[in-house]
Amino acid sequence: MPIPRRRALAILGGGSILAALGGGAAFLATRTPERALAPWAAAGRYSDPRRNALSYALLAPNPHNRQPWLVDLSKPDTIELYRDKTKDLPHTDPFSRQLTIGMGCFIELMVIAAAQTGHGVELDLFPKGEGGPVARARLVPDGTEPDPLFAAVHDRRSCKEPFEDRPITPKQTALLKPFATIITAADRVAALVALTWSAWQTEARTTRTYKESVDLMRIGKAEINAQPDGIDLGGPFLSSLALFGLLSREGQLDPTSSQFAQGVALYRRILHATPAYAALTSASNTRADQIEAGRRWLRLNLATTANGLSLHPVSQALQEYEEMREHHDRAHQLLAPKGHTVQMLGRLGFGPRVAPTPRWPLETKIVDA
Numbered sequence: 001m002p003i004p005r006r007r008a009l010a011i012l013g014g015g016s017i018l019a020a021l022g023g024g025a026a027f028l029a030t031r032t033p034e035r036a037l038a039p040w041a042a043a044g045r046y047s048d049p050r051r052n053a054l055s056y057a058l059l060a061p062n063p064h065n066r067q068p069w070l071v072d073l074s075k076p077d078t079i080e081l082y083r084d085k086t087k088d089l090p091h092t093d094p095f096s097r098q099l100t101i102g103m104g105c106f107i108e109l110m111v112i113a114a115a116q117t118g119h120g121v122e123l124d125l126f127p128k129g130e131g132g133p134v135a136r137a138r139l140v141p142d143g144t145e146p147d148p149l150f151a152a153v154h155d156r157r158s159c160k161e162p163f164e165d166r167p168i169t170p171k172q173t174a175l176l177k178p179f180a181t182i183i184t185a186a187d188r189v190a191a192l193v194a195l196t197w198s199a200w201q202t203e204a205r206t207t208r209t210y211k212e213s214v215d216l217m218r219i220g221k222a223e224i225n226a227q228p229d230g231i232d233l234g235g236p237f238l239s240s241l242a243l244f245g246l247l248s249r250e251g252q253l254d255p256t257s258s259q260f261a262q263g264v265a266l267y268r269r270i271l272h273a274t275p276a277y278a279a280l281t282s283a284s285n286t287r288a289d290q291i292e293a294g295r296r297w298l299r300l301n302l303a304t305t306a307n308g309l310s311l312h313p314v315s316q317a318l319q320e321y322e323e324m325r326e327h328h329d330r331a332h333q334l335l336a337p338k339g340h341t342v343q344m345l346g347r348l349g350f351g352p353r354v355a356p357t358p359r360w361p362l363e364t365k366i367v368d369a
């Protein structure tokens, strides 16, 4: 995973870079990729209840921000939801388990948003088996009550930052328990820190899996606006590094480069600054289980937001490829009863407020409408 947004400047002497750019303040002010973030403001501005619900659903968390959703609105009151297979992640997600979880996050957000306009959603998962749509959803104006978690939709984030060195409170733990297994015991937290850090390094040092992330990097405002998905390395700091040739896809891929070393150091810090974890498991591992895990993760992420906490999925140890096997086994030993599948693992704690990530507009996701 490449270096997180905005953190690299101090290490690489970015203050002087900005000074060298001259007019630093003006530069800072113009680096926001407004076009890529426009879907956050557009959510809820549609009169058609389906488009309205979808305009929120596309703000869902999803692996590598691939946004693999496509919707067919050609049947009245109905949304046929497809997973766009051109967005697959064959190296880090060879069975599309995580991408399917992302579709579950999308579905849950769609259901929560539909309730805001008094619509219930009749949901038929995989109506034609795995080859067809992920879901057929019919919106019914049945006076469904709004969901209190909706209030957190705009502020929900995956927070890829170090968390404060303070425990989450017993009250917060109790509030989150209906959503996921919450891990706060020091020995278990320490074991998971060690696991997530080892697994992260395995992904980063396995060229084909690391390249999958690096290929999806969008560096600087122009790239992010042109392709509002993937791993966005924007903002004034990283943009200035890129301008000075200190941040590039080539540099990120080279394990002997200083960029790579900085990325490793930063992620080490992030993963170690973790007071608690949340985990989701399932007894079986069907596509329906994966959708259900996504729906639960979305609700957990909204609940953490509503309770002043940050959540950051850390999926490396859950990934299914040969080099990761040892960590995958360890994750299951630590988190799952025998034979169950760990679907999600996330860092939990007090993180800083972070910017929203880019999204493709709804109009680009409608097929055959």
Ligand SMILES: Cc1cc2nc3c(=O)[nH]c(=O)nc-3n(C[C@H](O)[C@H](O)[C@H](O)COP(=O)(O)O)c2cc1C
Residues within 6 Å of the ligand: 059, 060, 061, 062, 063, 064, 065, 098, 099, 101, 102, 105, 156, 157, 158, 159, 160, 230, 312, 313, 314, 315, 316, 356, 357
């Ligand atoms: C199934 C799944 C797995 C994810 N795994 C990771 C991960 O391993 N590391 C990470 O930094 N983010 C991970 N994410 C978070 C996504 O990167 C994030 O949802 C996406 O970039 C959009 O950002 P947002 O959630 O802040 O809107 C994962 C999300 C999902 C749904």
